[in-house]
Amino acid sequence: MERPRHFEDYALGEKRTTSGRTITETDIVVHAGHTGDFFPHHMDAEAMKASQWGQRIAHGTMTFAIGIGLTASEINPLSFTYGYERLRFPKPVFIGDTVHTELTIAALEDDPKRADHGRVIEQVRVLNQRGETVLACDHVYLVKKRA
Template sequence: MEQTTYFEDYAIGSTRTTTGRTITETDFVVHAGHTGDFFPHHMDAEFMKSSPFGQRIAHGTMVFAIGVGLTANVINPVAFSYGYDRLRFVKPVFIGDTIRTRTTITAKEDDPKRPNAGRVVERCEVLNQRDEVVLAADHIYVVERRAKAA
């Protein structure tokens, strides 16, 4: 879905929540293969039985990738990602957990490099099926202004 939303159109405090996605064994294996991260925390069930978690935990980078991917259902042709700040892995995610992502617009500011654009900060919170925040990050967008600067 395409939706043109200019810098001026973003409202601080506006939120949206994605649909859910259940984390599977396959996700763990595929992510390990993509990244080379075969740490026993993610891949060795016996090793993790005696850990405080009692079972394997998802790669934080996988939870981030899936959580962000869930938000990618709206294409804004006048915005692009500038990056992420304040990324935190708040709670573990396990095989069988269902995650979804809630986004909230938290800030808008001028872009010092681009007078015809501004920066929009969107807080991304990945939630599990118990509504616990398992990951948080600030996504920064550069967004064109409706009215071009003189």
């Protein structure tokens, strides 16, 4: 859905939550093929039985791609992603976990490079079905100011 919002339309503390998505073995296999990351943590079920997790874990980059992808339900033609900061994976994601993403507007700043844009910093948390944070980062995007 296209919803034009200027920088001034955002409010500190504003929140939104996405729908959930269950992680499958196919997700892991396809991601490994796309990235070339066939590390045993993701691909070797037998070796991972003896690990601290007892099973394969999803790629962090896949968790990021899926977690951020879930947020793409809201499109603002007046903004674009500037980047992501402080990316962390505090807990592993396993096959069969269902993740969703929670977003909170954490800061609103002037953009030092573009007087006609502001920076919206959105705190991103991807959580599993147990409410545990499996990914944390800040999404920084630039939003056009009103003239």
